[in-house]
Amino acid sequence: MVKELHHILRDRQTLTILLMMPLVQVILFGYALRSDVRDIRLAVITPAPDAATQELTSRFIGANRFEIVATATSPAAIEPLFRQDKADVALVFDSDFGSHLNGSEPATLLIAIDASDPNTGTTYMNYMRAVIAGYQQELNAANHSVQIVTQTRMRFNPTLESVNLFVPGLIALVLVLVSALMTAISLSREKERGTMEVLLVSPLRPQQIIVGKVLPYLALGFANVLTALLAAWAVFHIPFRGSVVLLLLEAILYTIVSLALGVLIAARTSSQRAAMLGAMLVTMLPSTLLSGMIFPIASMPGWLQPVTNIVPATWFIIIARGIMLKGVGLTILWRESLILVAMAVVLLAAAMRSFKPRLA
Amino acid sequence: MTPPVAIDARDLTRRFGSFVAVDHITFDVRAGEVFGFLGANGAGKTTAIKMLVGLLAPTEGQAHVAGFDIRTQRDEIKRNIGYMSQRFSLYADLTVRENFRLYGGIYGLAAKRIAERTNMFLETLGLVPNADDLVGKLPLGWKQKLAFCVALLHEPRIVFLDEPTGGVDPITRRQFWELIYRAAQNGTTVFVTTHYMDEAEYCDRISIMVDGKIAALGTPAELKQQFGVETVDECFVRLARGAQKGEAA
Numbered sequence: 001m002v003k004e005l006h007h008i009l010r011d012r013q014t015l016t017i018l019l020m021m022p023l024v025q026v027i028l029f030g031y032a033l034r035s036d037v038r039d040i041r042l043a044v045i046t047p048a049p050d051a052a053t054q055e056l057t058s059r060f061i062g063a064n065r066f067e068i069v070a071t072a073t074s075p076a077a078i079e080p081l082f083r084q085d086k087a088d089v090a091l092v093f094d095s096d097f098g099s100h101l102n103g104s105e106p107a108t109l110l111i112a113i114d115a116s117d118p119n120t121g122t123t124y125m126n127y128m129r130a131v132i133a134g135y136q137q138e139l140n141a142a143n144h145s146v147q148i149v150t151q152t153r154m155r156f157n158p159t160l161e162s163v164n165l166f167v168p169g170l171i172a173l174v175l176v177l178v179s180a181l182m183t184a185i186s187l188s189r190e191k192e193r194g195t196m197e198v199l200l201v202s203p204l205r206p207q208q209i210i211v212g213k214v215l216p217y218l219a220l221g222f223a224n225v226l227t228a229l230l231a232a233w234a235v236f237h238i239p240f241r242g243s244v245v246l247l248l249l250e251a252i253l254y255t256i257v258s259l260a261l262g263v264l265i266a267a268r269t270s271s272q273r274a275a276m277l278g279a280m281l282v283t284m285l286p287s288t289l290l291s292g293m294i295f296p297i298a299s300m301p302g303w304l305q306p307v308t309n310i311v312p313a314t315w316f317i318i319i320a321r322g323i324m325l326k327g328v329g330l331t332i333l334w335r336e337s338l339i340l341v342a343m344a345v346v347l348l349a350a351a352m353r354s355f356k357p358r359l360a
Numbered sequence: 361m362t363p364p365v366a367i368d369a370r371d372l373t374r375r376f377g378s379f380v381a382v383d384h385i386t387f388d389v390r391a392g393e394v395f396g397f398l399g400a401n402g403a404g405k406t407t408a409i410k411m412l413v414g415l416l417a418p419t420e421g422q423a424h425v426a427g428f429d430i431r432t433q434r435d436e437i438k439r440n441i442g443y444m445s446q447r448f449s450l451y452a453d454l455t456v457r458e459n460f461r462l463y464g465g466i467y468g469l470a471a472k473r474i475a476e477r478t479n480m481f482l483e484t485l486g487l488v489p490n491a492d493d494l495v496g497k498l499p500l501g502w503k504q505k506l507a508f509c510v511a512l513l514h515e516p517r518i519v520f521l522d523e524p525t526g527g528v529d530p531i532t533r534r535q536f537w538e539l540i541y542r543a544a545q546n547g548t549t550v551f552v553t554t555h556y557m558d559e560a561e562y563c564d565r566i567s568i569m570v571d572g573k574i575a576a577l578g579t580p581a582e583l584k585q586q587f588g589v590e591t592v593d594e595c596f597v598r599l600a601r602g603a604q605k606g607e608a609a
Contacts, residue, residue: 194447201413201443202466203435 013274021281039298040124043070043078044088059135060091065127075110082114082155083326085318088298089113089124101139106147115154116325117165120296125152154326168320169293171228172313175251176258176287178224180279183262188275191266206355210348214259214297215258223254237282241327249322250333253340254316258283260347263310267354277357287313307339315339366391366518366549367412371421374407381407383572384421389551389565391517394544396560397553398453398592399569400600405553406446408569409522412551413443426517439467442511442519446526449507452496456487459495460510467514474513481509485541501532508539512548521552525559537562557593568596575599 009015034293042060046053060066069087070077081087092110094100100107111128132148139146156354190196190213199209202228226249232238241249262279269275289295290304291313310316315336322328322336330337367389374382374554382404389395399405404417410416412425414434422429428436443449450459457478464474482488485505495503511519521540537559544550544564552563560566561580568576568583576583576599580592587595 194445195449195451196416197445197447198443198449199466200415201438201441201445202440202463203468206464 003083008019011168011271011274013270015283016084016276017274017277018284018322025285038065040066040127041069041086041088042066043072043081043090044068045072045075045077045090045092047073047093047095048098050098052101053093056093056132056135057091059131060128063127063131066131068141075112078112078155082112083328084332085114085322087114088120091128101146101148106149109148109150110153110155111150112155115157116321117296118154118157118162119165120298121154121157125154127353135235161238164238164325166293167232167236167238168324169227169288169291169313170294171232171251171320172254172291172316173284173287174228175221175316176283176313177222177263177280179217179255179258180262181276182220182285183214183259184266184269184275184279185262186213186217187263187266188269188272189273191270192360200355207352210263210352214256214263217259218255221259222252225251225255225335238324240324242323243329246329247323250316250340251339252320253337254319256345257312257340257344260344260351263351264347264354268352285322286311290314291317293317312340312343364391364425365389366393367395367423367425367551369412369421369423372408372411372418372423373410373420374404374416374440375419380572382411382418385572385574387567387570387574389518389549391549392544393564394540394552394562396552396563396566397551397569398555398557398560398566398596399553400596401555402446403569404572405555405569405603406522409551409553411603413441413520414438440517442514442516444507444519444524445510446522449510450495450501450503453494455492455494456482456498456506457491459506462512463510464513469514477513481506481512484542485509499537502527504528505536505539508536512543516548518549518551521550522550523554525554525556533559557591557596560592568593568599570599572582 044057044060046057053316057068061068066089070081075090075092078087078090078092079088090110090112092112094108094110097107097109109132111125112122113124113128129150132150136146136148187196190199200206204268229244229247229251233240263283265282266275269278287293290300290308291311292308293313297308297314300308319333319336319340322333365388368387368568370386371384372382372386373380373384385408395404397409406415411430412420413421414430414437417428422431424430425437426440428440430437451462454462460478460481461474462469464471464477469477479488482491486500487502487506490498490502495506498506508519508521508524511521524583525536526596528536533556540552540562551559552559556559565577566583567574576586576595578586583592583595584590584607587598589595589598
């Protein structure tokens with residue numbers, strides 16, 4: 001036991017990781033793990049604006065959970081807003097909402113919700129219904145018998161399959177974990193065994209060494225992508241509404257980012273064990289908890305939200321959900337794709353610089 | 361065209377923070393000689409060799425390897441030298457032939473040439489039946505001899521051997537040195553570091569490093585005469601008595 005204690009205390013790097021990481025993560029994720037939502041982006045569609053529609057709309061503003069991002073007069077405006085991820089929910093008034101309300105006929109409303117994330121979808125729906133019910137109660141209390149009939153439409157995920165929520169995120173998680181681990185292990189093993197030294201003395205440039213080591217794993221990563229997507233389609237029946245080719249290309253891009261991450265980790269650690277540990281910690285928890293895979297980014301505290309932008313999985317999940325569930329293409333997803341490209345370039349450059357021969 | 365001086369170093373120095381690992385060493389290695397770079401563990405030998413092969417930049421001083429400057433012409437140096445590291449060069453999960461093919465390819469040799477040289481080496485070592493064995497399965501002595509041949513595969517002008525005979529029995533060590541002689545006879549300069557002082561007797565000239573400096577330089581005979589002793593080992597012990605860092609071999 002004493003010997004084990006010595007091993008633990010003297011392995012500085014692993015010790016730091018084992019002590020600091022849990023602490024950091026408990027604090028970080030304690031903030032991230034919220035399933036309540038705020039700042040729901042609301043689009044209000046009013047074909048015939050009048051006092052009644054104004055009233056109800058102001059109730060939504062007053063509820064402090066909603067943020068009005070668009071107003072329009074036709075329901076046709078909703079679809080593009082959802083596809084471009086500019087709104088989360090829409091409130092559609094019937095053109096005779098106001099007159100029906102005053103004339104004691106049932107007044108109809110439509111709530112449309114972007115349900116590609118079915119958990120938040122249901123929550124949004126409940127909040128909206130709560131506001132509407134509150135308004136209805138208010139009117140009834142003032143001796144005004146009123147009935148508001150609400151229809152709900154869950155866009156992109158009518159049956160609220162939670163699997164549609166999880167699987168793109170799972171694919172992102174598995175890809176980053178396996179890829180980063182593969183390269184981290186391979187390169188640190190080379191370093192540990194001493195064969196890296198010989199490669200560095202040879203005429204090979206560090207760029208050639210890294211590319212030579214990463215490419216076969218890219219092929220493996222691609223195989224992983226194919227099987228994962230196949231499983232998603234065949235076993236879980238996840239919709240594939242967009243271009244499969246685009247999805248594959250984006251997945252390869254994401255795999256390159258993950259492989260580069262693994263190389264960087266290997267370059268910065270001094271043992272294979274530390275490399276493996278580092279790869280797992282840096283990929284697993286942020287990708288699960290900070291990427292919007294399970295817990296919505298919108299409900300994380302303000303200071304944490306920019307942090308989620310560093311996690312590659314965050315961007316890939318937006319892309320994957322966009323392509324698979326909403327069927328959107330590059331015209332909408334170009335920003336996210338460009339971000340992944342930038343991440344790949346930065347990580348690869350950093351990795352190559354770390355491998356410049358200054359071994360001792 | 362081989363310059364008569366294969367390696368020359370002038371005031372070569374390397375610091376790590378305030379610690380001076382290599383302290384203004386100056387020496388020459390002549391083409392075709394077997395030069396022994398001796399010293400205790402921690403005397404600075406590995407650091408010096410790393411600077412000469414281009415793995416580490418010097419803090420001060422300069423050196424030329426095969427006529428090329430170690431600060432500015434590292435790529436040319438790499439193409440013209442062979443290197444056998446302290447901790448191994450061959451991949452255990454590749455076969456003997458695959459290892460040769462890998463390094464041959466890295467140094468830009470044509471496939472036919474690689475095959476020719478591989479067969480030549482295997483015959484010399486008597487390891488032809490083991491050509492397709494995984495290197496990991498071979499005994500240590502064979503691995504080391506093979507690693508040496510791989511370092512010579514591209515016919516470099518100079519070959520650097522960093523403690524090549526560690527952990528191996530005396531008979532195998534002897535055989536290894538025979539390989540070194542053969543290479544030197546063919547005109548290859550051999551720069552070998554070791555902390556086995558008896559191996560020093562096999563070299564044409566040796567230098568002994570103590571605390572980062574070169575404390576002695578010359579043929580084994582010259583050194584023994586200089587210190588009035590029978591073996592190089594004794595020379596070393598005399599020098600090491602004044603040393604502040606490292607342990608006696």
